[in-house]
Amino acid sequence: MLPSSWKRDVASGLVVLIPVIVTAYVVAFIFQRLADLPFLQTTLPDNPGLRVLVTLVIFTLLVLSVGYLMRTAVGDYVEGLLDDVMNRIPLLRVVYNASKMAVETALTGTDELQKPVKITTWHGHRMTAFKTGKTTPDGREVLFLPTSPNITTGFVVEVEPGEYTETDESVEDALTRVLSAGFGESRSKSVPIDVVEEDE
Template structure:
């Protein structure tokens, strides 16, 4: 029985090898360029969206296009940052706190607006304020049933009525269970500490794992090298 061998000098083989190399290089280029291009596009779009909201409130004499004739993208972001800093500085003073309390009292008098404002205020304080309520640990829990594990974020220990009502003698933890690929939505769970496994990975690495649907894993930490034993 004879076997057919391809001559390495065959031009068809060289052509297939060349096409395979070009295809591999093209795919590698996409892997390199796609994240950079998407990041630049998202930043460019975000800056443009902020400019479209801020620039209509900026007086014409403060707009750079009145002097250089070019509409610079990002000027609205700068004005927005300056305005935010000024408002925060004023809110720390006595007059600013008084005006803030007066404004909140006006908002509290409107039923629907009051609910929306209080919800957004609580959300902003939770996200931006550096308090003990921010997520600081990633964990694994068995959800939605035994044998299936999900990544969660530990916020605080359960307190008050929640802690007193749950009929478990162990310490209870408040765990936020994010959804994929949008980690801003999810479930709020109260679990015994014995059923929560804390992870060494950071919150950022755990969030990347959730957003990527398990495609982006954090780098594995290398084990510590064994120290040589002292001679006896």
């Protein structure tokens, strides 16, 4: 049996490496398929540099086309269907959601994600939630309680300001823990979890 610390290290390593490897493989696969298009092979057989340039242009147009499609009702349906299919596959759903969140964070940043907090939910369990910056007409704060490892689903909860616990944890650290189903270790050591538990 491996020591528990080794198991954590293996899990943390896989959380980092698998999305990177899968993403690199997918990009390389798409690029190669585009480069092997028949009309490129026939029109630019002896000019690999130009073929690479044309492939990049086609890839860029493909990205823009898919991006435009995602802004339509059809795109929303396709994305929802894809998320549903991916999240039915046990191991792949972790990789898919981690990769998706990594890309979204890299491209859009975490400005729209407010400070993570701790709330006590059903049966006295404490869970990670995120402030949305919104409040209800009666003064309650609106929080988003994501599911793990698929943070694209979750619960919108309305709580009194004193019904959650503030932490010094960063958005990135909280997302790492939720996306990795608890296996990813938080980089923030300033406020240990057990200290927050004692304050409740």
